[in-house]
Amino acid sequence: MQRGIPDTIASNDVRVTRCLAASDTGSVEDGERHGGVRNGKGGSGVDNSPVPNRPSHHRAKPSHQSAAKSSKASRWLTFVSSNLPLLSVPNASLSQNVQTTMDLESLQAAFAGLPTPAAVVIGLASAIVGICFLTYAYSTARYHYLLAAHASAPVKPLSPPLIPYIIPFLGQARAFTYPKPGLFWNNLFSWFPRSTGACTLTLGGRTAHVLFSPSAIQAVFRTKHVSRKMGNFQVVRGALGLSQEEAIMLYGHPGVRDGDEDWPGGFNVHHAQERINMESLLRTDRVSELTERFVEVLNGCYSRELDGPGGVYEGGLYKWLRTHMFEASVNALMGTSLLEMTPDLEEQFFEFDKVMVSLFLGLPRIMNLKAHRIRDRIIDSFVRWHERLYAEGRHDPVDPDDANIKWEPVFGSRIVRARQVLSDKVGFSTHARAALDMGFMFGLASNSIPATGWLIMHILDPNGDPTLLGRLLKEVRSVERPDGTLDIAGLCALPLLQSMFHEMLRLYTDVLVTRDVHETLELPTGDGRYLRLEKNSLVIMPSWPGHRDSDYWNEPPCETFYAERFLTTDESGKDVFSATGSAGKFFPFGGGRNICPGRLFAKQEVLAGVAMLLLAFDFEALGFIGENGEPRETFPSLRKQFAGSGIVNMEGDVKVRMRRRVR
Numbered sequence: 216m217q218r219g220i221p222d223t224i225a226s227n228d229v230r231v232t233r234c235l236a237a238s239d240t241g242s243v244e245d246g247e248r249h250g251g252v253r254n255g256k257g258g259s260g261v262d263n264s265p266v267p268n269r270p271s272h273h274r275a276k277p278s279h280q281s282a283a284k285s286s287k288a289s290r291w292l293t294f295v296s297s298n299l300p301l302l303s304v305p306n307a308s309l310s311q312n313v314q315t316t317m318d319l320e321s322l323q324a325a326f327a328g329l330p331t332p333a334a335v336v337i338g339l340a341s342a343i344v345g346i347c348f349l350t351y352a353y354s355t356a357r358y359h360y361l362l363a364a365h366a367s368a369p370v371k372p373l374s375p376p377l378i379p380y381i382i383p384f385l386g387q388a389r390a391f392t393y394p395k396p397g398l399f400w401n402n403l404f405s406w407f408p409r410s411t412g413a414c415t416l417t418l419g420g421r422t423a424h425v426l427f428s429p430s431a432i433q434a435v436f437r438t439k440h441v442s443r444k445m446g447n448f449q450v451v452r453g454a455l456g457l458s459q460e461e462a463i464m465l466y467g468h469p470g471v472r473d474g475d476e477d478w479p480g481g482f483n484v485h486h487a488q489e490r491i492n493m494e495s496l497l498r499t500d501r502v503s504e505l506t507e508r509f510v511e512v513l514n515g516c517y518s519r520e521l522d523g524p525g526g527v528y529e530g531g532l533y534k535w536l537r538t539h540m541f542e543a544s545v546n547a548l549m550g551t552s553l554l555e556m557t558p559d560l561e562e563q564f565f566e567f568d569k570v571m572v573s574l575f576l577g578l579p580r581i582m583n584l585k586a587h588r589i590r591d592r593i594i595d596s597f598v599r600w601h602e603r604l605y606a607e608g609r610h611d612p613v614d615p616d617d618a619n620i621k622w623e624p625v626f627g628s629r630i631v632r633a634r635q636v637l638s639d640k641v642g643f644s645t646h647a648r649a650a651l652d653m654g655f656m657f658g659l660a661s662n663s664i665p666a667t668g669w670l671i672m673h674i675l676d677p678n679g680d681p682t683l684l685g686r687l688l689k690e691v692r693s694v695e696r697p698d699g700t701l702d703i704a705g706l707c708a709l710p711l712l713q714s715m716f717h718e719m720l721r722l723y724t725d726v727l728v729t730r731d732v733h734e735t736l737e738l739p740t741g742d743g744r745y746l747r748l749e750k751n752s753l754v755i756m757p758s759w760p761g762h763r764d765s766d767y768w769n770e771p772p773c774e775t776f777y778a779e780r781f782l783t784t785d786e787s788g789k790d791v792f793s794a795t796g797s798a799g800k801f802f803p804f805g806g807g808r809n810i811c812p813g814r815l816f817a818k819q820e821v822l823a824g825v826a827m828l829l830l831a832f833d834f835e836a837l838g839f840i841g842e843n844g845e846p847r848e849t850f851p852s853l854r855k856q857f858a859g860s861g862i863v864n865m866e867g868d869v870k871v872r873m874r875r876r877v878r
C-alpha cells in the first residue's frame with residue numbers, strides 16, 4: 216500500500232521488490248551469475264583453493280573474465296561429477312577427486328578411462344537431474360517464504376506466491392497445457408490456498424501472475440495501465456500465422472507499450488480496428504442489422520431442411536444445429552461469396568477450432584505439424600477467396616457507411632467491409648488479409664455456436680427438469696409478433712431465458728483473460744491485503760476458478776446446470792434476472808476496455824437461435840449418442856481442449872426426431 220507513503224520510501228520499497236522480482240524467474244543461471252561476480256571480485260574461488268599438485272600454468276590468472284569462466288565451468292563439472300556415483304560410474308573415487316581439486320585437467324584425465332559418449336551422456340543426465348533438484352528446492356523455499364508472508368496479515372503489498380516447479384524454463388507449462396478443461400485448476404486448488412487470491416506460474420520461460428481474487432480481477436478491469444497487446448500479438452503470430460512485419464504493422468512493436476508506439480503517419484492500425492468493432496458491434500442499430508440478417512438466413516436453413524412432405528429429421532441435434540448456425544452467422548457477417556467458393560468451410564473451420572490454442576502457444580512447426588497443416592489449409596481457402604475476388608474485379612468493398620446497404624453478398628456486413636477498407640489502407644498482403652479474416656471468423660463462430668448447443672441440450676435433456684421446456688416456450692411466445700417474427704430486444708430481456716444463458720456461460724466458458732501490466736499495480740484482495748504486480752509483467756485471469764467456485768455457486772452445487780440460478784423475485788413476486796454480486800467471479804466476455812466487442816451480437820444470436828428452434832419444431836428426444844452416432848448413457852461431456860479455448864466444445868450429442876411444429 217504505497218498510497219500516502221513519501222516518495223523516497225516508496226521508491227526504496229520498489230527497489231527491494233524489484234530485486235525479489237528479478238529472482239522471480241527462478242533461474243538457476245541468475246544465481247550462478249551472482250556467484251560468478253562475487254568470485255571474480257574477491258579473487259577467491261577456483262584459483263585460491265588450496266589444491267596440491269596443481270599445474271603451474273593454472274596458477275597464473277590471465278584475467279577476471281577467464282577466471283570467472285573457468286570457475287563457472289569447474290563448478291558445472293563439479294556439479295556434474297558429484298552426481299556420478301549416483302549413476303553407477305565404475306570408479307567412485309574418481310568423482311571425489313574431481314570435487315576436491317576442481318581441476319579441469321585432472322577431470323579430463325579422470326574421464327579418460329570412460330568411453331567418451333557414455334561419460335557425456337551420464338554427465339549431462341546428472342547435470343539435468345541436479346538442476347531440476349535445485350530448481351525445485353529453490354522454488355519451494357521461495358513459495359513457502361511468500362506464502363508465510365501472505366498469511367501474516369502483511370502491511371505491504373506482496374507479489375503472488377510462485378508455484379514450485381521442477382524443470383527450469385518449462386515450469387508448469389506441461390500441466391497447464393494438458394487438454395482437459397478445469398484439470399489444472401482443480402489440481403492446483405487441491406493443495407494451494409486459494410485465499411491468497413493469486414499465484415505466479417512459470418510457463419515455458421514466461422512468468423505469469425494468475426488472479427483468482429474477484430476484487431483484484433475487478434481492479435485490473437478498471438485500471439487503464441494494462442493492455443492486451445502481447446496477447447493479441449501472439450494470437451496473430453502464433454495462431455493465425457501472420458509474419459512478424461505484418462503483426463508489427465497491426466499491433467506495433469512487441470517491446471513497445473500499447474499507446475506509446477510511434478506509428479507511421481500517426482495512424483494506429485490496432486486502434487482503428489477497435490473503433491470499427493465499437494462502431495459496428497456496440498451500436499444498437501448496427502447489431503440489430505446483423506441479427507436481422509442472421510435470423511433471416513437461419514429461418515431459410517430451417518425451411519430448406521424440414522418444410523415440405525415428410526419433413527422429419529432424425530439424428531444428432533447439435534450436429535444439425537451447428538451446420539445451420541455456422542451458415543447463418545458467416546453469411547450475416549461475411550457475405551455469401553466465401554461460403555460459395557469453399558463448400559467445406561464449416562469442416563475446415565471446426566478442425567482449426569480444435570488446434571487453435573495449441574498454435575497460440577507457439578510450439579515450433581516441427582513439434583505441431585498437424586495443427587500447422589490444418590491452419591494452412593483454411594488460410595489457403597481464404598487466400599483463394601481474395602485472389603478470385605481480385606481476378607473478377609469484385610474486391611473493392613462497398614462503402615461500409617452507405618445508408619442503404621446494410622449487407623451485400625461479397626463481403627457481407629458493414630464491419631467486414633470496414634475491415635477490408637482498413638486492410639487496403641494499411642497495405643496488408645493477401646496472406647495477412649486471409650489470416651485476419653479467419654481470426655474474425657474464429658471470434659464469430661467458435662464460441663456462440665457451442666454456446667447455443669449447450670443451451671439447447673439442457674433445455675431438451677431427458678433427465679432434466681420436465682417443466683423447463685413448457686415454461687420457456689411460454690416466455691418465448693410472449694415476444695413473438697403476430698407475423699411470427701421475434702422481438703429480439705424483448706427476447707433478450709426474458710428472465711428465465713437470460714438466467715439460462717448466463718448459467719450456460721458460467722458452466723461452459725473457459726477463457727484466460729490476459730493483460731500486459733504497464734505500471735506496477737497494487738490490487739486489493741478484498742480482505743485488507745494488496746497484491747503487487749510489477750510493471751512489464753503478464754497477468755492471466757482464468758474464468759474457470761471463479762465460474763466454478765463452490766463457495767459462491769453452492770445452491771445447487773456449482774457443477775449442476777441450474778436454469779434458475781440467476782433468477783430472483785422482485786417486490787411484486789415476479790421473476791427477474793439478476794447477476795448482482797458476481798463481478799470478478801463471472802466474466803465470460805472478459806472485462807474492462809478490452810471486453811469482447813461481440814457480446815451483444817453473441818447474446819442475440821444464441822437466444823434467437825434457441826428460440827427459433829423451439830418455436831419452429833417439435834422434438835422427441837431419443838437418447839444420447841457419441842461422436843459416431845453410437846448410443847451413450849450420459850449427457851454430452853466436455854471435449855478435451857486446452858485451457859483458455861473459450862466455450863468448451865461438446866463431446867456427444869442428443870439424438871432427436873424433429874418435425875415442423877403444427878399450431
Ligand code: HEM
Pocket residue numbers: 443447489492496658659660662663666724726728729803804805806807809810811812813814816817861862
Ligand atoms: C458466447 C460467445 C462469446 C464469448 C464467450 C466471447 C468471449 C470473448 C473474450 C473472453 C474475449 C477477450 C476479452 C478480454 O480480453 O477481456 C473476446 C474478444 C473478442 N471477441 Fe468475443 N466472445 C464471444 C462471441 C463473439 C462474437 C459473436 C464476436 C463477433 C461478432 C466476437 C468478437 C470478438 C473480438 C473481435 C474480440 C477481440 C477484441 C480485441 O481484440 O480487442 N466475440 N471474446
